[in-house]
Amino acid sequence: MIPSQMLKGMLEGCILKVINSEETYGYQISQKLKAHGFGDISEGTIYPLLLRLSKGEFVTAIYKDSNVGPKRKYFQITSKGKAELELFEEHWREMENAVNHLFKGGNYETK
Amino acid sequence: MKRNEHELNKANNQNDHLLNDESKKYMIDIVCYLRTKNVDSYEIEVIRNDILRIFLDAQNRGETIDKILGSDYKSFCDGVLQSTGYRKKRNIICEWIDGLLSAFLVLVAITFLFSGMCSKVINHIFHGMEFDWVWGITSGNLITWSVLIVAVFVSLFVATNTSLSKGKKHSRTIYFLFGACLMVVLLAMAYITKTYFYNVIFYIHLGVLGVAFLIGYVMHRLLKSCS
Numbered sequence: 001m002i003p004s005q006m007l008k009g010m011l012e013g014c015i016l017k018v019i020n021s022e023e024t025y026g027y028q029i030s031q032k033l034k035a036h037g038f039g040d041i042s043e044g045t046i047y048p049l050l051l052r053l054s055k056g057e058f059v060t061a062i063y064k065d066s067n068v069g070p071k072r073k074y075f076q077i078t079s080k081g082k083a084e085l086e087l088f089e090e091h092w093r094e095m096e097n098a099v100n101h102l103f104k105g106g107n108y109e110t111k
Numbered sequence: 112m113k114r115n116e117h118e119l120n121k122a123n124n125q126n127d128h129l130l131n132d133e134s135k136k137y138m139i140d141i142v143c144y145l146r147t148k149n150v151d152s153y154e155i156e157v158i159r160n161d162i163l164r165i166f167l168d169a170q171n172r173g174e175t176i177d178k179i180l181g182s183d184y185k186s187f188c189d190g191v192l193q194s195t196g197y198r199k200k201r202n203i204i205c206e207w208i209d210g211l212l213s214a215f216l217v218l219v220a221i222t223f224l225f226s227g228m229c230s231k232v233i234n235h236i237f238h239g240m241e242f243d244w245v246w247g248i249t250s251g252n253l254i255t256w257s258v259l260i261v262a263v264f265v266s267l268f269v270a271t272n273t274s275l276s277k278g279k280k281h282s283r284t285i286y287f288l289f290g291a292c293l294m295v296v297l298l299a300m301a302y303i304t305k306t307y308f309y310n311v312i313f314y315i316h317l318g319v320l321g322v323a324f325l326i327g328y329v330m331h332r333l334l335k336s337c338s
Contacts, residue, residue, distance in 0.1 A: 026165060027165075027168060027172075042178065042179050042180065042181060043165050043169075043179050044165075044179050044180035044181055044184070044187045045181070045187075045190075047161065047162075047165065047187075047190075047191070048187070048190030048191045048193065048194045049190075049194070051158070051161075051191060051194040051195060052193075052194035055194060055195065066168075068168075068171040069129075069164075069167040069168055069170075069171050070126060070129075070163070070164055070167055071164075072164065072168070073161065073164060
């Protein structure tokens with residue numbers, strides 16, 4: 001299971017990636033992240049991030065009927081969100097390279 | 112309250128009834144906590160609407176709220192707070208002034224209704240009894256109004272600031288005793304002020320009182336729109 005502190009910084013970008021692939025809602029996002037190996041990420045963790053993404057106009061919300069209960073809030077990515085996602089991917093690649101370099105091939109000396 | 116906010120509030124109140132007891136308890140705590148943190152009231156209704164949907168969905172899936180929010184739901188609220196905007200100082204000040212003004216107007220109206228002035232007005236109009244159209248405000252009235260306003264604001268502050276305090280959950284008995292003690296103090300105060308503080312500080316003409324109420328109401332509407 002990925003520690004929550006490690007997830008914190010990148011979850012927002014991962015949520016954007018999920019929304020980018022299709023219009024979706026909170027619970028479905030948590031299930032998709034789980035299917036990708038992120039572990040149990042509750043809606044309670046996702047909701048504040050979705051709120052922040054909406055505030056930043058990276059996603060927009062529309063309400064759609066649900067088979068059970070009240071209407072569901074579906075999120076769509078905006079052009080600003082797509083640009084943000086590209087930036088996230090770029091930063092992630094840089095970090096991935098750096099961490100891989102350090103752990104696989106980098107010189108690591110201990111005193 | 113703006114129109115959108117009013118409609119959202121109405122819809123949320125309707126959806127509240129669909130929640131089970133466990134979810135309702137969480138909902139009350141969360142909303143109370145957000146209200147203490149100077150979040151815009153419209154924003155609170157939007158968040159409330161979202162959380163209601165999440166809770167109702169979870170209910171339909173047969174999941175507990177603990178599973179949705181985690182055991183520490185204060186951190187969920189703090190996450191929400193970080194993601195949402197805080198209210199401007201001007202709006203907070205407007206709300207406080209409006210609260211004070213509304214409380215004062217209601218207290219004056221209640222005191223007037225129970226002061227015997229209404230019967231004097233009716234007797235003057237229908238039976239021609241002598242009446243000078245003035246109302247004497249006693250020192251007791253001023254003391255009662257001040258104490259009641261402070262008591263209401265302190266109670267509100269305590270109620271909203273202890274909504275998510277974990278580990279220090281007060282039992283219903285303690286709240287009942289607190290309420291009972293408050294009631295005894297208020298009744299004692301009513302007796303003391305009526306017995307010892309009955310000297311009139313100033314007189315106010317009922318026409319002036321009516322105009323003051325009208326101005327107060329207009330101010331209340333203006334403050335409400337900017338809070």
